[in-house]
């Protein structure tokens with residue numbers, strides 16, 4: 148498969164390493180210094196584009212790929228205010244967009260565990276639920292996209308929580324997400340249920356970026372020749 152890497156930072160480089168070892172070819176690499184190379188002609192040399200840039204440029208990059216008819220797998224976080232627009236464009240153009248706040252297989256299993264634990268805890272009102280996410284200091288958005296996905300699953304299951312907040316709050320209907328930034332930290336997410344008697348915690352800890360990178364590559368293999376909007380759940384058949 149011919150792959151275009153949009154964003155050649157920590158994730159772009161980790162994806163390149165795995166892609167090349169699996170026999171794929173990287174036909175285009177775009178970062179801040181090479182944005183002029185991001186043209187219709189160049190991107191159309193790729194079967195699929197993998198986009199890991201960041202909150203401010205992701206939507207524009209994704210839009211270009213869809214408009215120019217190249218399936219796009221995006222892992223950039225912090226741009227979801229524009230997700231509906233991207234989805235609409237993708238439907239109009241009969242393109243392919245895969246988005247996941249987290250491409251690691253372990254985190255996608257953790258999402259399913261989170262939903263089941265939240266459903267189990269729903270009737271037990273003496274437990275308060277809070278979340279913590281820890282990432283490296285270069286991360287530009289907070290809370291993490293993964294934390295938002297986990298929070299939305301909890302809000303869907305636990306009626307006494309009405310919205311997530313990324314600050315301290317005395318309102319019992321707020322689901323508090325604490326964000327910690329320390330180095331080195333590829334990513335830890337903990338959901339805690341605390342009562343006066345005991346605590347129950349579920350945690351996912353990423354040890355390396357390889358899990359995100361190999362998941363994104365799996366998604367790119369899935370996206371090749373497909374039409375539609377997909378998530379990692381579709382890729383993994385969960």
Ligand SMILES: NC(=O)c1ccc[n+]([C@@H]2O[C@H](COP(=O)([O-])OP(=O)(O)OC[C@H]3O[C@@H](n4cnc5c(N)ncnc54)[C@H](OP(=O)(O)O)[C@@H]3O)[C@@H](O)[C@H]2O)c1
Nearest residue numbers: 154155156157158178179200201204222223224248249250
């Ligand atoms: N979904 C997931 O599984 C997952 C996993 C890890 C990370 N992420 C997310 O993926 C994104 C990237 O993470 P990272 O760790 O790879 O960050 P990073 O190391 O900062 O890399 C970002 C790359 O994007 C480039 N870039 C910035 N603006 C650009 C533009 N306009 N056009 C093209 N390239 C541009 C940067 O270039 P310069 O270096 O020249 O500025 C850099 O090479 C973040 O939003 C992060 O939260 C998602």
